[in-house]
Amino acid sequence: MRSTTARRGFGALGAALVLSLALTACGGGSDAAEAVAAYDPAEVEMLRKQGERSGFEVTDELLLETLRTRDDCRTIKAVVDAVAKGEKSGPAFEKFAALPKTNEDRGQAEQADYFRTLADKVELGDVQEARDYHVANCAGVK
Numbered sequence: 001m002r003s004t005t006a007r008r009g010f011g012a013l014g015a016a017l018v019l020s021l022a023l024t025a026c027g028g029g030s031d032a033a034e035a036v037a038a039y040d041p042a043e044v045e046m047l048r049k050q051g052e053r054s055g056f057e058v059t060d061e062l063l064l065e066t067l068r069t070r071d072d073c074r075t076i077k078a079v080v081d082a083v084a085k086g087e088k089s090g091p092a093f094e095k096f097a098a099l100p101k102t103n104e105d106r107g108q109a110e111q112a113d114y115f116r117t118l119a120d121k122v123e124l125g126d127v128q129e130a131r132d133y134h135v136a137n138c139a140g141v142k
Contacts, residue, residue, distance in 0.1 A: 032060035039067050068106065073138035075099060076130050083127045096122060
């Protein structure tokens with residue numbers, strides 16, 4: 001049985017915070033500052049301030065995991081929107097199909113498994129669970 005912590009009720013930021021704490025404890029993320037620098041500075045600053053207001057020590061590792069989670073949210077939204085427009089292939093689908101591997105490469109095997117399940121469903125034209133995931137975990141991600 002798959003855990004639903006990262007999928008429901010915890011939110012993208014919360015899931016990223018927990019993951020980041022685990023990565024920080026393990027000493028991961030030595031290149032995090034460089035990776036964060038590649039993102040939109042306004043989004044990075046917004047997340048930094050949000051984390052500080054919430055009482056978190058905002059590290060580059062935390063920011064990177066949060067930014068990556070937000071990217072996943074945007075990818076899911078793009079494929080849901082594409083299906084709603086009647087599309088069956090294209091860039092949104094290609095990027096969405098890469099989510100399992102991307103998450104696997106980040107060491108997020110459980111999330112990768114879940115995204116594989118979503119990708120299979122989307123490939124069959126069923127985006128309801130992807131839509132539900134987005135609603136439950138991606139509020140406020142633009």
